[in-house]
Amino acid sequence: MKDEKLKDRRLVYYKDDFDQIEKLLDEYVKLSNARCVFLIDKEGHLVTQRGISQTFNAATLSALVAGAFAATKEMARLLGETEFSVMFHQGRKDNIHLSLVGDRAINATVFDEKTTVGMVNLYSKELTAKLAKIFEIAAKKITSEPAFETGYGDSVKDRLDDMFKE
């Protein structure tokens, strides 16, 4: 089947792993005193966000963060590194701290003067190590959870048709 390769490339998050991930992120936000954290996969899809973040457009932020990381990969290559694992952007009030999680995700932390980049750095190291472990174990597990309701794709097509009715 020609879709085999494509299926392998799907980033799948199952319920139990996902719950564990959110719990870790909640703890992290509390410990680091950050405003919020976004977990983003490398392809630019948001996995989840925790903390207080109502003013952000999460989808766009995710695309930008993934793009920025990929772009710095080129920078790293020039310096003989494979990639940079941490990036930090400082603003007047808000700052954003980005760190790689294993080889598939990025953790983006937004924080203000209530904490310091040192604290965020410290706790995010811990967090990324734990998340990487979850991903690693998850990647080896096999599950028989059914993927989609039959006809899901057709239903989405109908929805698109409705949305773009002339």
Next chain:
Amino acid sequence: MQINYGKREVSCKLVYYGPGMSGKTTNLEVVHQRVPEKSKGDLTSIATEGDRTLFFDFLPIDLGQVRGMTTKFQLYTVPGQIYYASTRKLVLQGADGVIFVADSQAEKIKENIESLTDLQQNLDEYGLKLEEMPFVIQWNKRDLPNALPIEELEKQINTFRAPTVPAVAATGEGVLATLKLAASLVLDRLNTKEPGAATKKAAAPAEKPAEAPPAEKKEAVVAKINADQISRSYFTQYCQVQYRLGARTEEVDDFKKFSMDEKKRLLESLINHGLLLQDAKKRSIVVSKEELEVQLKEFARRFKTKEEMDAHLAHRKLSLDNLRNEATKNVIIGKIIQKVIPNLNEKFRITETEVKEYYFTNSAKYGGKSFDAVKAEVIAGIKNQRKRELLDEMFKALRRESSITIFEENL
């Protein structure tokens, strides 16, 4: 694509690719205008210089809950200029489908081909092949006087025989059709059940090192009609849709339940369908939106309310696209018949004697009702029979001029 069972969310990535200035950003702008407020995010153009995209444009679309899964599409464009190669590559990472926006202008042919080659090379680095991906070509800028004929573009650029859509992105024409087509190719892959019960849990890294790639399995072909190939998966889908369109109520979602005879019969009809479309293309027959509407209204008339029709379609698992395809086929048949048979009305003129004759030979069908009572019905019956005969003749003629190969072993 991200499938998140924790949030019950599916997120797909579509990438608009193509040479600089071909109209990729314009496509996204049109989509952005047409998506209802509640479903769209901001259209973000990143680091632009003049009107050239340096990094990428990004538009998220949220379709809401579909069968319990929140469904999202993320649309990206890539910068076309040659010096932004690495940006193009990073945007392509994890793309579920690619839309190639080609510039139809004669002097852009080389740029189009270069961009397409570049696309293939970048995909290759992710271990992907264009011909195996959901891929659509948009022939853009059809409004310009120096636009090449579509046939010429097809020959020079579309060596994959990918589905194509003509467009004038600047006025919005063809933009939504392109997006819907690409989305439906991506979605078709989500219709098929995962093979085997086991799914690999969590994702493998996107860039897998050369870990003994599986032997290239070419998709099985069930038939060839001239230069077109019918893949097995397309055929399967066709069979299912035909069953659902037909009067049968029993569900036939399992292809294995089709008997060999049924498969052969359906393949014959699919070949006829293919011949028809090829012939229509040769004769430059196109179906307008209005013509399609008339057909669809005809179908809708069978139902009292829209809800009733939706329920009927849902029950049969038919999508509006399925209906549209069927309607398009009907319009094309009508148009070809008119072109091929100039004295059509002549053939449809029916004399009183003919009607009587038909009534008496088929009297069983009319259950003893008087001639006058069923006259209209009889005339319709004769017309239908004539139409079938005409179609038969037409298909025979088409087949004589065509090369058709059937691979029964793949049925």
